[in-house]
Amino acid sequence: MKKVSTLWVLLSVASAAFITAVSTGGAGENVSPVYGVSLPEGYRNWRVITVAHEAGQNNDIRAILGNDIAYEAFRNRMLPFPDGSVIVRLAYEFKSSPENDAVFPAPQSFVAGAPTNVQISVKDSKRYSESDGWGYGQFENGIANPSVPLVNSCYTCHQKLDRSKDFVFSHYSP
Numbered sequence: 459m460k461k462v463s464t465l466w467v468l469l470s471v472a473s474a475a476f477i478t479a480v481s482t483g484g485a486g487e488n489v490s491p492v493y494g495v496s497l498p499e500g501y502r503n504w505r506v507i508t509v510a511h512e513a514g515q516n517n518d519i520r521a522i523l524g525n526d527i528a529y530e531a532f533r534n535r536m537l538p539f540p541d542g543s544v545i546v547r548l549a550y551e552f553k554s555s556p557e558n559d560a561v562f563p564a565p566q567s568f569v570a571g572a573p574t575n576v577q578i579s580v581k582d583s584k585r586y587s588e589s590d591g592w593g594y595g596q597f598e599n600g601i602a603n604p605s606v607p608l609v610n611s612c613y614t615c616h617q618k619l620d621r622s623k624d625f626v627f628s629h630y631s632p
């Protein structure tokens with residue numbers, strides 16, 4: 459009898475630890491700090507919402523994609539975004555293209571160079587209630603950036619946007 463109850467205790471402790479690890483994204487999983495956001499499967503095939511270019515230090519060119527829930531919300535100007543919306547922003551070096559320029563009368567072609575990073579915003583109003591419903595993550599070469607200050611900067615900046623826009627800057631480009 460004593461043996462059985464010891465085994466039972468061990469099993470309960472083990473399963474509680476497993477559940478905690480799964481729900482919070484335990485050590486070793488490829489998730490962002492603070493929010494536990496992972497790279498969604500198949501995101502590279504999501505539909506394009508819009509594109510953007512940042513000059514200055516970033517000097518990159520970006521594609522913003524959304525999963526089906528986010529895409530429909532963008533298209534129909536549905537705000538706030540429904541739970542389950544996921545937006546990814548893929549950034550690349552902004553490079554001039556001598557190869558393309560060779561066929562133009564003057565240098566004018568700029569293209570995507572090497573990928574720099576992927577940023578992700580995930581809407582889950584319950585899980586992320588302390589950051590107005592959004593969880594954030596940044597990935598380089600498919601690996602979650604472990605910097606807590608970096609990931610905290612996402613909400614610090616996005617929250618500066620008007621609440622009526624649900625903290626999302628981008629708009630759908632037809």
Ligand code: HEC
Binds near residue numbers: 520578616
């Ligand atoms: C200093 C302000 C600032 C910081 C910090 C910042 N963002 Fe943004 N973010 C923006 C702006 C402005 C845009 C729209 C223009 C653009 O894409 O460059 C944007 C766009 C996005 C988009 C496309 C959807 C949208 O909201 O328009 C995602 C996804 C995103 N950011 C995620 C993140 C994540 C994740 C982090 C942190 C790792 C982060 N951002 C940090 C200002 C910021």
